[in-house]
Amino acid sequence: xxxxxxxxxxxxxxxxxxxxxxxxxxxxxxxxxxxxxxxxxxxxxxxxxxxxxxxxxxxxxxxxxxxxxxxxxxxxxxxxxxxxxxxxxxxxxxxxxxxxxxxxxxxxxxxxxxxxxxxxxxxxxxxxxxxxxxxxxxxxxxxxxxxxxxxxxxxxxxxxxxxxxxxxxxxxxxxxxxxxxxxxxxxxxxxxxxxxxxxxxxxxxxxxxxxxxxxxxxxxxxxxxxxxxxxxxxxxxxxxxxxxxxxxxxxxxxxxxxxxxxxxxxxxxxxxxxxxxxxxxx
Amino acid sequence: xxxxxxxxxxxxxxxxxxxxxxxxxxxxxxxxxxxxxxxxxxxxxxxxxxxxxxxxxxxxxxxxxxxxxxxxxxxxxxxxxxxxxxxxxxxxxxxxxxxxxxxxxxxxxxxxxxxxxxxxxxxxxxxxxxxxxxxxxxxxxxxxxxxxxxxxxxxxxxxxxxxxxxxxxxxxxxxxxxxxxxxxxxxxxxxxxxxxxxxxxxxxxxxxxxxxxxxxxxxxxxxxxxxxxxxxxxxxxxxxxxxxxxxxxxxxxxxxxxxxxxxxxxxxxxxxxxxxxxxxxx
Numbered sequence: 001x002x003x004x005x006x007x008x009x010x011x012x013x014x015x016x017x018x019x020x021x022x023x024x025x026x027x028x029x030x031x032x033x034x035x036x037x038x039x040x041x042x043x044x045x046x047x048x049x050x051x052x053x054x055x056x057x058x059x060x061x062x063x064x065x066x067x068x069x070x071x072x073x074x075x076x077x078x079x080x081x082x083x084x085x086x087x088x089x090x091x092x093x094x095x096x097x098x099x100x101x102x103x104x105x106x107x108x109x110x111x112x113x114x115x116x117x118x119x120x121x122x123x124x125x126x127x128x129x130x131x132x133x134x135x136x137x138x139x140x141x142x143x144x145x146x147x148x149x150x151x152x153x154x155x156x157x158x159x160x161x162x163x164x165x166x167x168x169x170x171x172x173x174x175x176x177x178x179x180x181x182x183x184x185x186x187x188x189x190x191x192x193x194x195x196x197x198x199x200x201x202x203x204x205x206x207x208x209x210x211x212x213x214x215x216x217x218x219x220x221x222x223x224x225x226x227x228x229x230x231x232x233x234x235x236x237x238x239x240x241x242x243x244x245x246x247x248x249x250x251x252x253x254x255x256x257x258x259x260x261x262x263x264x265x266x267x268x269x270x271x272x273x274x275x276x277x278x279x280x281x282x
Numbered sequence: 283x284x285x286x287x288x289x290x291x292x293x294x295x296x297x298x299x300x301x302x303x304x305x306x307x308x309x310x311x312x313x314x315x316x317x318x319x320x321x322x323x324x325x326x327x328x329x330x331x332x333x334x335x336x337x338x339x340x341x342x343x344x345x346x347x348x349x350x351x352x353x354x355x356x357x358x359x360x361x362x363x364x365x366x367x368x369x370x371x372x373x374x375x376x377x378x379x380x381x382x383x384x385x386x387x388x389x390x391x392x393x394x395x396x397x398x399x400x401x402x403x404x405x406x407x408x409x410x411x412x413x414x415x416x417x418x419x420x421x422x423x424x425x426x427x428x429x430x431x432x433x434x435x436x437x438x439x440x441x442x443x444x445x446x447x448x449x450x451x452x453x454x455x456x457x458x459x460x461x462x463x464x465x466x467x468x469x470x471x472x473x474x475x476x477x478x479x480x481x482x483x484x485x486x487x488x489x490x491x492x493x494x495x496x497x498x499x500x501x502x503x504x505x506x507x508x509x510x511x512x513x514x515x516x517x518x519x520x521x522x523x524x525x526x527x528x529x530x531x532x533x534x535x536x537x538x539x540x541x542x543x544x545x546x547x548x549x550x551x552x553x554x555x556x557x558x559x560x561x562x563x564x
Contacts, residue, residue: 182480190476192551192555193529193532197528207461214466214502215466218472220496222556224496237543247475249482255523259523266516267512269474270474274507277504
């Protein structure tokens with residue numbers, strides 16, 4: 001098991017990983033974040049043993065595992081800096097919401113010791129002060145190995161997440177991006193657009209003063225970190241845009257039924273959606 | 283204060299109203315629902331004193347207030363039957379999510395004793411078994427009187443809801459439909475369409491097996507009652523469709539930013555939405 005672990009990006013997910021990892025395997029934890037306050041805060045909260053604003057400072061710590069927990073847009077440049085800094089045996093993984101092509105780009109830089117991962121957990125909150133030790137317990141963790149992945153590195157990352165209570169599932173990087181493009185990225189895009197739409201509709205009247213009727217629940221995810229989501233949308237743009245097209249089609253179908261007053265077909269449309277949503281366990 | 287109150291439509295809202303009303307003013311409660319099981323269940327749960335499947339049975343009960351709590355599409359036909367059944371002094375109100383033209387149609391049938399109302403409360407659950415005594419306490423209740431509304435009827439309905447703990451706000455019927463078309467009806471349409479879209483995207487793979495990343499919270503309101511929402515969409519179609527058009531514009535703007543990879547503008551778009559959503563108190 002890993003004795004020295006580093007996390008790059010000390011936010012909600014990075015901080016929660018650090019807490020869970022320390023508890024699970026009792027390792028030393030080094031954190032890197034470009035914001036010195038995040039590093040300081042995490043040390044004060046007992047999340048990190050050591051920290052720095054520069055990945056180059058990992059040299060002295062000599063980690064056996066580095067986990068990237070920054071917005072995905074920074075992954076390739078971080079990987080290049082890590083390649084110059086880390087020992088060749090150090091395993092590198094991540095918790096990014098996008099896999100697909102990005103996985104192959106990171107392999108190109110880091111080789112088979114890179115293992116892509118994505119914990120299906122998180123909230124609309126951001127910042128290490130919201131870190132939770134049990135955030136990943138009982139939640140899915142998607143591992144996206146390729147033919148090039150070093151089997152030992154894969155097994156070690158897998159066992160680490162299992163020891164933190166996560167339910168590890170292996171998946172092709174492209175399939176990952178299709179699935180989460182549809183069930184997570186596309187709905188987030190819709191939620192952001194919905195809040196913008198209410199803003200546009202608030203001409204003379206502040207509509208945000210009337211947040212009843214499910215609006216708050218519905219748009220909670222639109223409070224998520226904009227830089228994180230910008231990177232997700234740009235790096236999984238193909239799947240996000242495809243899913244949004246299907247959504248637009250479904251919405252136009254509904255608009256048509258309302259416009260033409262098609263009572264029967266409208267009841268059926270809403271009934272199918274309602275039954276499907278209710279079928280999901282809470 | 284009212285001593286004999288009837289509610290037509292014994293579901294989540296009708297049942298919660300009955301419970302709150304009895305507690306607030308200690309009145310006798312008669313419930314009407316076309317489903318005999320709902321009436322039976324409500325009597326067993328101690329929500330109603332009496333009940334029937336026919337509004338005509340209200341004649342013997344001689345209520346001083348009748349509250350419509352069925353899907354809004356049934357309001358005008360119910361109002362015609364009530365006009366033949368009730369004493370001319372009986373006040374009629376409702377808890378429907380649509381006002382606007384419907385208010386004038388009901389006034390046309392019932393006269394100034396009709397007072398439109400809409401409690402901003404409720405959940406995606408349906409059925410009298412989910413009724414809650416405190417559902418309206420501390421929540422907004424929108425009253426939509428017109429020039430024709432009998433001032434005494436208005437005051438009595440207002441005081442009843444205040445005694446149940448609701449925060450009563452008066453509003454023009456058309457303004458009501460604009461506001462709630464935007465902040466409630468349109469988001470519900472979006473949520474229903476989103477669940478349909480995920481269904482369409484689930485070709486060979488059941489995407490509903492991956493409900494992480496906020497999808498459940500985001501689509502919770504799509505589990506709402508289809509008949510209730512069919513009626514809301516059809517009776518407030520003008521405002522719902524207008525709001526959906528604005529939403530489509532906002533979404534297309536976002537799609538364009540993603541497609542063209544406009545990093546700066548995308549960050550700004552998401553940042554504005556995120557900050558706005560975070561500004562709402564929980």
